[in-house]
Amino acid sequence: MSTTISRRTFIKGAAAAGVALAAGSYFTWNGQNIPKSVQKGDITYDVLIIGSGGAGMRAALAAAENKNLKVAVMTKLVPTRSASTMAQGGMNGVTGVTDPEDSVESHMFDTIKGGDYLCDQDAVEYFAQRAGENIYEMDFMGYPYNRQKDGAFHQRKMGGSSHPRAAYFEDRAGHAMVHALFEQCLKNNIDFISECQMLEISMDGDKLNGVIAMDMRSGNLLGVAAKTVIIATGGYGRVYWIRTSNPYSSTGDGIVAGMNIGIPFKDPEMVQFHPTGLSANGVLLSESSRAEGALLINKDGERFMGKYAPEKKELATRDIVARAIATEMLEGRGIGEGIHAGVYMDFRHIPPERIDERLGQVLDLSKRFAGVDIKKEMVPIAPTCHYSMGGLEMADFHTGASRVPGVFVAGECSCVSIHGANRLGANSLSEVLVFGHTAGDGAAAYAKEHKYEGNQEKMAQDCAKWQDKFTEVTTRDRSAGKTVPEIRDAMVNTMWYKVGVFREENQLLEAAQELTALEKEYEHCYVGDTSHVYNTAFEQYIELGNLLQVSHSIVQGAIARKESRGGHSRRDYPKRDDVNFLKHTLIFKKDGGYHTEYKDVVITKYQPKERKY
Numbered sequence: 001m002s003t004t005i006s007r008r009t010f011i012k013g014a015a016a017a018g019v020a021l022a023a024g025s026y027f028t029w030n031g032q033n034i035p036k037s038v039q040k041g042d043i044t045y046d047v048l049i050i051g052s053g054g055a056g057m058r059a060a061l062a063a064a065e066n067k068n069l070k071v072a073v074m075t076k077l078v079p080t081r082s083a084s085t086m087a088q089g090g091m092n093g094v095t096g097v098t099d100p101e102d103s104v105e106s107h108m109f110d111t112i113k114g115g116d117y118l119c120d121q122d123a124v125e126y127f128a129q130r131a132g133e134n135i136y137e138m139d140f141m142g143y144p145y146n147r148q149k150d151g152a153f154h155q156r157k158m159g160g161s162s163h164p165r166a167a168y169f170e171d172r173a174g175h176a177m178v179h180a181l182f183e184q185c186l187k188n189n190i191d192f193i194s195e196c197q198m199l200e201i202s203m204d205g206d207k208l209n210g211v212i213a214m215d216m217r218s219g220n221l222l223g224v225a226a227k228t229v230i231i232a233t234g235g236y237g238r239v240y241w242i243r244t245s246n247p248y249s250s251t252g253d254g255i256v257a258g259m260n261i262g263i264p265f266k267d268p269e270m271v272q273f274h275p276t277g278l279s280a281n282g283v284l285l286s287e288s289s290r291a292e293g294a295l296l297i298n299k300d301g302e303r304f305m306g307k308y309a310p311e312k313k314e315l316a317t318r319d320i321v322a323r324a325i326a327t328e329m330l331e332g333r334g335i336g337e338g339i340h341a342g343v344y345m346d347f348r349h350i351p352p353e354r355i356d357e358r359l360g361q362v363l364d365l366s367k368r369f370a371g372v373d374i375k376k377e378m379v380p381i382a383p384t385c386h387y388s389m390g391g392l393e394m395a396d397f398h399t400g401a402s403r404v405p406g407v408f409v410a411g412e413c414s415c416v417s418i419h420g421a422n423r424l425g426a427n428s429l430s431e432v433l434v435f436g437h438t439a440g441d442g443a444a445a446y447a448k449e450h451k452y453e454g455n456q457e458k459m460a461q462d463c464a465k466w467q468d469k470f471t472e473v474t475t476r477d478r479s480a481g482k483t484v485p486e487i488r489d490a491m492v493n494t495m496w497y498k499v500g501v502f503r504e505e506n507q508l509l510e511a512a513q514e515l516t517a518l519e520k521e522y523e524h525c526y527v528g529d530t531s532h533v534y535n536t537a538f539e540q541y542i543e544l545g546n547l548l549q550v551s552h553s554i555v556q557g558a559i560a561r562k563e564s565r566g567g568h569s570r571r572d573y574p575k576r577d578d579v580n581f582l583k584h585t586l587i588f589k590k591d592g593g594y595h596t597e598y599k600d601v602v603i604t605k606y607q608p609k610e611r612k613y
Contacts, residue, residue, distance in 0.1 A: 033194040033217055035072075038224055044454075045191075046447035047440070048211060048226035049073045050198050050254055053082035054174065054432035055411025055439070056232035057181040059400075062440025064188045069444055072191035074213060074224065076249060076539075079182050079192055083234045083247050083412075084432065087174025088286030088361060089158055090166030091138070091429035093131035098148070098155035102163035104128045109606060111427060114160040114317050115389070115420020116566035116576065117608035118267070118584070118601055123397040125604070127418045127434050134433040135167045141180045144169050146358065156291050158425035160317040160613070166426035171286045171361045177429060196222065197539050201229060201257050201407065202454075202462045208406040209454035212462050214470075216539065219532025221466050223459035227452050228406045228443040231258050231392060232436065235412040236550045238543075240385040240500075241492035243339060245277050245284035251543035252550035254413040258392040259549065263402045264586035264597070266415035267390035268550070269557030272423055272567045273501050275321035277384025279335075279342030283369045285362050285381060287425040289345065290314040292358055296325065297344040297378060298333040304343075312613035319422040319567045320613060322383040326501040335380055339496065342382030347374040383501050389423055389567060390557070391415035393586065393599075399446075400439025406446060410439035417584065417601070421566020474530045474538055481524040484537070484544050491518055491544075495551055499558060504572040508559045515552045522548060549589070556594045557585045578608050 037043035047063040049056045052075035064071045073079065094102050107128040112119045135153070139145060145153035145167055157164040169176040185192075195216045202209035202223065210225040233254030237246025244250070259265055275296075276285045290296075296314055298304050308324035309316035316324075325343050328334050334341050347355060347362075352375050355363055359374075366372045372379040391414045395401055400408040411432045418431060494514045498507040522545060529537035563577035564570050584599040 034196065034215055034222070035191050035193065038193055038222060041223065043070065044225040044227065044452050045070045045072045046227050047071045047230065047443045048224060048228070049230040049232055050211065051075060051082065051232035051234060051411065051413070052077065052079040052192070053084035053232065053234050053411060054177055054181065054429060055436035056082070056230070057178070057185050058433050058436030059230050059232060059410055059440035059443070060190045061181065061184055061188060062437045063444040064190050066444045066448065069447055072193055073185070074193040074196050074198065074211065076195065076197045076216070076253070078194050079185070080178055082178060083250050084429070085175040085178045086245065086247060086284065087177075087429050088171040088284065089288040089291065090156065090168030090173045090426045091131070091135060091177070091433065092158070092161070092165050092424070092426040093133070093135040093167065093430055094128065094165055095132045095135055095155070095167070097152045099163045099165070102165050106162055107131065107165060110161050111418060111424055112420070112606050113611055114424040115422055116611060117578070117582065117606075118270070118417070118420030118565060120417035120602040121604040121606060122602050123416050124418045126397055127416070127431065130434045131430040134430060134437070138177065138180060138433070141184055143180045144176055146170060156288070157315070158291050159287055159312070159315045159321070160424045166291075168288065170357070171288045171359050173429060193224065197542060198233070198253055198257060199466050199542065200462065201261050202459045203261050204455035204458045206405065207453045207455065209456070209459040209462075212459070212466055214466070216534055219535060221463045223463045225452065225454055225456065225459065227447045227450060228408060230400070230408040230410055230439050230443050231413055232409070232411045232439070233413045235388045236547065237385045239491070239495050239547050239551045239554070241488070243277070243282045243496050244385040245274055245282055246385070252413075252546045253543070255392055256546040256549050258402065258407070258409065259553075259589040261404055261407070262588075263392045263404055263407065263409070264588050265390065265553045266393040266417070266599075267557065267585050268553040268587055269561050269568045269585060270389035270421050270566060271385060271554060272318055272387040272389060273322040273383040274318055274386030275325050275383050276345055276381045277386070278365070278370050279340050279380040279382040280370055282384040283365055284384060284386065285345065285365065285379070286359075287318070289347065289359060289362050292354065293350050295346045296321070297346050298328045299335045299343070300333055302333070304328055304333070309613040316613040317422050318425065319569075322501055323569060325383055329382070342380045344378035345381045346378045348376065348378070387423055387428060388412055389415070389419040389421060394435070397435070398438065399442030400435060401442055406450070408439045408443045410436045421568060470538060473541060474527050474535070476524070476526055478526055478528065480526050482521050483526050483528070484541050487518050487521055487525055488544050488547070491515065491548060491551055495554075499555055502569050502571050503558055504570060505559070508555055511555045512552070512559065515548060515555060519548050519552070552594060553587045556587055556596060560585055560596050582608065
């Protein structure tokens with residue numbers, strides 16, 4: 001066996017080992033998961049980011065370019081365990097490296113068409129102009145891209161794209177991105193407040209105080225003062241529990257915190273069901289699978305996508321492919337039963353060495369979670385909740401600002417309206433980089449122009465309120481009501497079977513009633529753990545409350561939108577209705593209920609027309 005390895009292989013291995021050592025050393029140096037200044041309560045951050053995924057850490061790096069500002073990232077995990085690490089396919093951006101014919105205009109149009117014309121076109125243009133720059137920027141940071149023979153990074157074509165523009169590292173694109181960003185954050189001395197569950201954003205009228213959080217290691221409640229807060233907490237796929245590709249941490253915490261201070265949840269009904277999750281458990285098999293040639297096969301051995309997208313077939317947009325799979329299952333051509341039904345994805349015709357080079361994680365996940373060697377067998381897959389096109393309204397995409405002064409949003413928990421009704425594969429990592437950077441710059445500029453005007457006494461009162469809440473909730477008697485898992489499981493059944501890939505009025509109305517009942521049960525549910533150290537039962541109680549509010553918002557948006565568009569498919573309103581619904585849904589939380597408003601879609605260059613693939 002040869003004892004030599006290529007320089008690229010060495011760099012990849014060394015980078016992975018270096019990040020692991022750096023992460024371990026960081027927490028060893030510090031000795032605590034929380035800086036001492038935060039524990040003492042004697043620091044006010046200029047920019048406090050909630051969430052350590054791609055958007056959060058990119059925002060931190062942008063803000064930290066201003067050396068006089070104090071910047072911190074708060075996360076309920078450790079910094080390298082965010083949902084962004086699970087992104088697989090790549091990051092879109094026009095560079096001309098692999099395809100000189102690609103253009104910003106083409107990326108813009110693909111995104112708008114893919115989003116079924118619900119995208120704000122001025123925001124999409126801003127995004128497309130900057131996405132390619134971020135690919136080069138990540139290269140400068142040491143991102144280990146798959147390379148072409150000439151040494152330049154390679155780009156592949158993802159679903160709904162007209163050109164190959166997704167730069168990538170194997171099928172572990174998000175993992176490599178998060179670790180590269182984390183290294184840069186350590187280099188720039190950004191504070192990390194880790195293993196802290198955010199409970200609320202503390203306000204005094206319209207003035208921002210900071211963030212109330214629980215240190216999971218000790219159970220202590222913290223009031224962290226901040227001039228600005230960037231909400232970058234990711235998505236909420238766990239409303240569908242095992243039928244999601246999201247990690248257990250994706251519980252919509254930031255969306256609820258934002259709604260509770262007056263930021264609307266924009267387009268919540270636009271949930272993306274990725275077509276290829278493992279049917280057994282929802283674990284994602286990347287869209288790079290189909291980009292590299294995997295085929296979709298029904299129980300009769302038929303490659304069926306030609307019926308639904310004659311030109312693009314498996315590389316049609318995610319919403320079209322997901323509905324095609326769901327239709328095959330509903331019409332009796334699927335495999336399996338109930339929540340684990342599905343169809344097959346076939347890799348057997350792809351050269352094994354290509355699978356090893358570009359689909360290593362897909363190979364590993366299929367073996368680990370489905371017991372299938374994709375080089376030899378077809379793997380059962382089904383649609384899985386993957387992404388939220390909706391999120392907290394970003395009021396100004398040039399700064400990342402929300403409508404609440406001092407509060408900014410970025411990443412999947414936000415809605416810039418660049419994805420519209422359906423996100424294109426590989427646009428998400430590009431979005432978190434572009435708008436994470438934008439929000440970091442915006443928050444830094446705001447912090448430099450404003451003094452801290454928060455009320456420390458009000459923040460202390462909020463901490464005391466949560467301490468009382470913790471005591472009341474954790475000391476409830478077993479007879480108080482249903483348990484957290486019982487309520488959660490009922491919520492999941494409601495969401496999957498009545499607010500899934502296909503929707504209709506009577507089921508949505510039933511879902512709203514069921515969720516209202518579950519919210520009432522949640523008010524007196526049983527938690528059963530009074531300890532302070534790593535009380536995950538209380539954490540899951542908080543997360544369930546967030547998931548219920550997010551679920552109800554999704555249902556309200558789905559009831560109101562009486563059309564089918566992108567990821568929102570109404571069987572009773574199967575056509576797109578541009579006359580009445582070429583507009584964004586805004587869901588507000590008011591007086592304990594949900595209030596719906598609308599906002600016009602921004603049309604600049606491309607008039608809506610029928611999508612054909």
